[in-house]
Amino acid sequence: MLSVLKKLPLSGKIGVGILTVLLMAAIFGPMVLHDPYAQNLIHSLEGPSAEHWLGTDQIGRDLLSRIVVGARYSLLIGIGATLFGAVIGVAIGVFSGYFGGWLEMAMMRLMEMLMVFPGILIALMVIAVAGDGLVNVIVAVGLRAVPIFARLAQTSTHTIREREYILAAKAVGASGFRILYSHVLPALFNSLVVLAALQVATSILVGATLSFLGVGISPEMPEWGSMLNTGRRYIFQHWPLVVFPGLAIMITVLGINLLGDGLRAMLSKQHGRGVVLK
Amino acid sequence: MKKLLLPLVLAGGTMAGAAAQAEDLRILLPSEFSTMDPMEILSGDQTMVMYHIYCRLYTFDDSMSPVPELVASEEVSEDGLSWTLHLRSGAMFHDDTPVTADAVRYMIERMREKGGSQQALFKAISEIEVIDETTVVLKTEKPFPALRNSLAHPNAGLLSPDADAAQGDAFGVNPVSCGPFEFVEWQRGSHIEVKKFDGFYREAGDVDGITFQFVPDVATRQFMMMRGEADVALRLGPAEAQQVSTVDSVRTMQLLGRNMFYGLNFAKAPTDDIRVRQAINHAVDKETIIDRVLQGAGRPSRSVLEAMLWGSIPVGTYEYDPEKAKALLDEAAPESRKLVLLSPDNRYLLDSQVSQAVAGYLTEAGFDVELKVIGDWAGYLDAVKTLDFNLYMLGWGGSTGDPDQVLQSLFKSPRAGKAWNYSSYVNTDMDAMIDDAGTTLDDEERRAKYAEIQEQLFADAPWLFMYRGANYTAVSDRVSEIHTLEGPSFHYVFTLPNE
Numbered sequence: 001m002l003s004v005l006k007k008l009p010l011s012g013k014i015g016v017g018i019l020t021v022l023l024m025a026a027i028f029g030p031m032v033l034h035d036p037y038a039q040n041l042i043h044s045l046e047g048p049s050a051e052h053w054l055g056t057d058q059i060g061r062d063l064l065s066r067i068v069v070g071a072r073y074s075l076l077i078g079i080g081a082t083l084f085g086a087v088i089g090v091a092i093g094v095f096s097g098y099f100g101g102w103l104e105m106a107m108m109r110l111m112e113m114l115m116v117f118p119g120i121l122i123a124l125m126v127i128a129v130a131g132d133g134l135v136n137v138i139v140a141v142g143l144r145a146v147p148i149f150a151r152l153a154q155t156s157t158h159t160i161r162e163r164e165y166i167l168a169a170k171a172v173g174a175s176g177f178r179i180l181y182s183h184v185l186p187a188l189f190n191s192l193v194v195l196a197a198l199q200v201a202t203s204i205l206v207g208a209t210l211s212f213l214g215v216g217i218s219p220e221m222p223e224w225g226s227m228l229n230t231g232r233r234y235i236f237q238h239w240p241l242v243v244f245p246g247l248a249i250m251i252t253v254l255g256i257n258l259l260g261d262g263l264r265a266m267l268s269k270q271h272g273r274g275v276v277l278k
Numbered sequence: 279m280k281k282l283l284l285p286l287v288l289a290g291g292t293m294a295g296a297a298a299q300a301e302d303l304r305i306l307l308p309s310e311f312s313t314m315d316p317m318e319i320l321s322g323d324q325t326m327v328m329y330h331i332y333c334r335l336y337t338f339d340d341s342m343s344p345v346p347e348l349v350a351s352e353e354v355s356e357d358g359l360s361w362t363l364h365l366r367s368g369a370m371f372h373d374d375t376p377v378t379a380d381a382v383r384y385m386i387e388r389m390r391e392k393g394g395s396q397q398a399l400f401k402a403i404s405e406i407e408v409i410d411e412t413t414v415v416l417k418t419e420k421p422f423p424a425l426r427n428s429l430a431h432p433n434a435g436l437l438s439p440d441a442d443a444a445q446g447d448a449f450g451v452n453p454v455s456c457g458p459f460e461f462v463e464w465q466r467g468s469h470i471e472v473k474k475f476d477g478f479y480r481e482a483g484d485v486d487g488i489t490f491q492f493v494p495d496v497a498t499r500q501f502m503m504m505r506g507e508a509d510v511a512l513r514l515g516p517a518e519a520q521q522v523s524t525v526d527s528v529r530t531m532q533l534l535g536r537n538m539f540y541g542l543n544f545a546k547a548p549t550d551d552i553r554v555r556q557a558i559n560h561a562v563d564k565e566t567i568i569d570r571v572l573q574g575a576g577r578p579s580r581s582v583l584e585a586m587l588w589g590s591i592p593v594g595t596y597e598y599d600p601e602k603a604k605a606l607l608d609e610a611a612p613e614s615r616k617l618v619l620l621s622p623d624n625r626y627l628l629d630s631q632v633s634q635a636v637a638g639y640l641t642e643a644g645f646d647v648e649l650k651v652i653g654d655w656a657g658y659l660d661a662v663k664t665l666d667f668n669l670y671m672l673g674w675g676g677s678t679g680d681p682d683q684v685l686q687s688l689f690k691s692p693r694a695g696k697a698w699n700y701s702s703y704v705n706t707d708m709d710a711m712i713d714d715a716g717t718t719l720d721d722e723e724r725r726a727k728y729a730e731i732q733e734q735l736f737a738d739a740p741w742l743f744m745y746r747g748a749n750y751t752a753v754s755d756r757v758s759e760i761h762t763l764e765g766p767s768f769h770y771v772f773t774l775p776n777e
Contacts, residue, residue, distance in 0.1 A: 039638040041563070041570040059571060059635045214623060214653045220634050230631070232497065237517050 004266075012262015018255030022071055029068035036065045036222050045238045055240050058230065063240060066222035067248050073134070073223045074252060077207035078200040080138040085145025085203075086196055090188070092146070093153025094180055098161055108154060111147035119144035119206050127216050137216040141206045145199050152195055153188060160187050190267045197260030201253045208249055224249050301486040303757065303771060306499045306511040309625070309655060310467065310492040313450030316385075316435040317392045321655070322535075322675060323512070325432045326768035327470055327490050332435025333456040333478075335363065335382065336426050338763055339774055344426040347775055348377060348436070348456070348479075350412075358421035358719050365412040370477040371438035372460040379414035382406075384439045386416075398686040399428050402716075420717035423724070427680035432766065458482035458772045468492065482772040483759055494624065503528055503752045510760065510769065511752045515627055516573040519750035527755045532575070534748045535767035536673030537584035538626060539741035540619070540636070545695065545702040548612030549668045555739040557610070558617075558669070559596035561603035561643035567635050568745050571628055576745040581732045582688070584746050587681045589728035593736040596743060603643040616646045620661055620670040623653040627749045629671060636669075636742070662700055669742060670700060675766040681728055682716040689735065703740045 005016060030036070034052070040060035047055045054063040092111070096104035114122065119141075126140035160166065161184070169179050208225030211217040219226050224245045231241030311324040316332060319325055336344040346352070348369050353362040369377040383406045390400060402425075405417040416425065428434060441454035453461050459472040473487040491508070493499045499511040500518040504525050514522060519530045542549040542558065549555055568576045580592040607615070617640060621633030630651045637647045650667075652658040662670050674684060686693075691709050693699040708731070715727035736743075751769060753760055760769050 037638070037641075039635060041566045041635060044570045058631055059638065214651075218649060219623070219630055219651050220637065220649050233515065233628075234517065236521060 007266050008262045009265050011258045012266065015255045015258030015260070015262055018251060019259060022075070022252060022255065025068050026071035026075055029071075030065065033065035033068060034062035036061060036069045037220070038062075045234065045241075047238075047240070054244050055238075057227075057241055058234060058238075063244060066227065067224070067244055070222045070224045070227065070245065070248065071252070073217070073221065074204050074207065074249070076134070077138055077141060078204035078256070081142035081203040081207065082145060082196050082199045084139060084142030085199065086149050086192065088142075089146040089149025090153045090185075090192065093150035094157050094184055094188070096150075097154035097157025098176065098180055098184060104154070107150070111150045114143070114147040115151075119202070120209055123206055123210055124213075124215060127210065132216050132218065134217065137207060137210060140216065141203050141210070144206060145203065148199065149192070149195065152191060156188050156191060157184055160184050194260055194264045194267060197256060197263055201256040201260065204249070204253055204256070301484055302489070303485055303487070303509045304489045304491060304507070305771075306491050306493045306502060306508045308492075308494055308496070308499070308513050312656070314453045314461075314464075314470075315450030316433050316437065317389060318450070319433050320659075322767045325766050326512075326770065327472075328435060328453070329432055329457075329768065329770050330459040330472055330488060330772065331453055331455050331457045331461055332432070332437070333369070333377075333458075334430055334432075334434050334436065335365075336430035337775065338430050340761060342763065344430040345775060347430075349429075358423070359418055361416045361418075361425055362409075363414050363416065365414070366479055367412055369456055369479040371436075371441070371456045372454045372475055372477070373438050373441050374477065375438055375440055376411075377436060377456050378411050379408045381436050381439055382414045383408050384442075385434065385436050388437075388442070389433070398683060398690075399431060399433055401686070421719045422717065423719055424680035424682045424716065428683070431683070459488060462487075480775060485771050488771065496624070500752075503754070506754070509754045509756050510771075512749075512769070513627065514750040514752055516575045516750065519752065522750075522752045528752050529755070530750045530752050531762070532748050533751050533762060533767060533769075534577075534746060534764055536626065536675045536747050537579050537582075538576070538632075538671070538673045538744040538747045539579065539582075540669040540671050540744065541701040541741055542739065543665065543668050543670075543701055544704065544740070545665060546618075546668055548610070548614060549617070551610045551612060552739065553606045553610035554612055555742075556596070557603040557606035557643065558640065558645075558742050559739055560599045560606065561645075562636050562639045562742060562744075563598040564595070564743075564745055565598065567632055571631050571635050572745070572747070575627060575748040575750070577748075579743045579745050582735045582741065583681050583684065583728070583732055587684060589681050589725050591729050591732055593732050596739075600639075600643055607644055614646075615644060616648065617668040618666065619647055619649045620658065620667045621649065621651045622655060622658045622671060623651050625655055625658070626671070626673050627747055632744070633671060665695055665700065665702070672698075673747060674698075682712070685712045685731065686716070689740070701740050703738070705738070708734065 038061060042060065043056050044058055044060040045056065046052060052062050052064065057063055057066065092107050096107040122144050123140040126143055127136060130136045166179060166183055169183055211223045211225035212229045214229060217223045217226055219230065227245040228242055231245065234241050307323040309321060309323050311321055314328050316328065319328065334347055335349045337347040339345050348366055349363050350366045351364045365377065365379060371377060386400050386403060386406055402418045402420065402422040403416050404419045407415040409415060435455055438454040442449050445452060451464055458475055458478045460475040462471040462473050464470045469489050469491040471489050474485065493502065496515060496518055500514060500522055502508045503511040503522050522528050523530050542555050544550050564578045568578065578595050580595055581590055583590040619633060619637055621630050623630040633649060633651065637649045640647045652661050687698045689703050689708055690699060690712060691704045691706060694702040694704050711731050715724055715731060718724040718727060757771060759773060760771050762769050
């Protein structure tokens, strides 16, 4: 793990730094900060103070602790949706890429149909059908990523299955599933990691967009998108309500993208030297 | 900011002046609706558009008293059971058929057959007798002093019987009535256009046409007003009103409107227990909510009959007393302390914000609150209709100005679980009291009966009493005349009769 960190370019290291701070805040922050749901109307819309570092929101809740707790929702949606998309997408892609035939044909046309729709539209449709709730949001946002993972897995599997070592494995009698598991998937790993990192960033943005539109997540939950939506009303009166949640989204997405780019640079360099990260 | 906006305002103003005639107005409404059938009036915005298209036998003056519109004269029999109404001759529908006594009968019968949200309106009328073209006699079994109010109600809009028969279900999207404006087009999701009806029987002001544009987002309404792209914008919040009034050509009016409350469900634990309902009322600090969340736009509600209703008295308020709330709750010791709170979003001023504050107060008092905010109004009403809630937010405007209609709709046993007695308030004594007060002719006596009803309802705590909400209407200086009906909370831009 440390050796990986050392090999990352500077931008990647910055990304890791941002994400570490964010993760720490998301995990431990709520233990030391105010209750993000505790309201005090007398102290609504106050500016930053020693008591409330970023001030308070429209019903007197501590803005900093809401943003910190919001990191949990955003990371949960980002990582959860990406995992959902990756697991299903890679499974579809690898199977259809390896076995080919009508299965590949059907699956890939299905994926293309999904790709035609903008991600936010798919997510809105899923929420409209399945209803509100955090799990539904994760599925809705994750569904958008399924065809992206499936495409990558399918095309790469296509190339890999023609390699000599796959032929060798077949020759010694390995089953199709064994080949997929022990030979194809590890070969895909590098590109999947990079794609996943970038997809986490996109998923966070789509998730925040949904809640900004008032869909999926109850407005009392401190999610960054819905905080932005509420704060919009007070933009001239009390700017911190929009600026800080906005900054939180920006910094998080920036951090993840930096990490993703760093990983890509590092892995392509290693690949050039013939090293496979396992 | 102000410096930046000033040139924009000038440019916008000149453009509007050059492109359109000065008398065409653009009015911004926050919410669209599905029909303009007078059987189904559900919102103030819908009422506002329909008020310009439909005419009625009576109309409300600025103090919510009914004054004759299409009625030339009236005679009431001595026992108060028979009303003879003489219509004006020469009034026409928009399809050039005359407004006759038969059209009055048609409207009342259609209302009673087709039902809808305001079915109670003409329940008292037992017989309708058409004497000739312009004379109709309405008979009631018991005295019905609120008849004028009912006939002035926006739901009592007359409709052309020919057009209604020809169009069937499509009437609601292509209404033909006899108001000062006739319907031109309805672009779903965008706007409704009306133009001046030349055949209207009297002068109704200098407005040639109106475009009612649906702009759900309050900030967009604010900016369109500031840029001179609209002449009237309804339902701005205090912050937006303050911003809009920085433009010289725009003035704002505070519209003290609906009586806001959370209906408590008598048919679902734990709100079936009076002590729990009292605890809820004591647990919420309304003054502070008005002060901080609404930023002053409202005042505490003091009766179920707030909002410009005849006979309304300030019964009182449940004081904010968290200790008392906790004590009441402990005494009631309900099996479950879970409350389901339904809230609309962007329907009433800062509604979901208020609901969050209320949920916070209730949590502090020891309840386990599940807050469900439902953004679209139709979806919200569907959720309310399932009756799976303990509290639901509603604002009531009292559109007839007479308390009878509000009480009939909200608190009568036969309507339990239906519009608008979603609280399932069932009390046969109250049924009798409401019917009795509604048929009392003597004003003094009637007032006393309504006072008693209000006190009893206050004690039963069928609501979490909240506040009489206020919002702001921005009006540009191109609008020469605008009237306000505070009860149902809307405006109209034509003149009253006899002005």
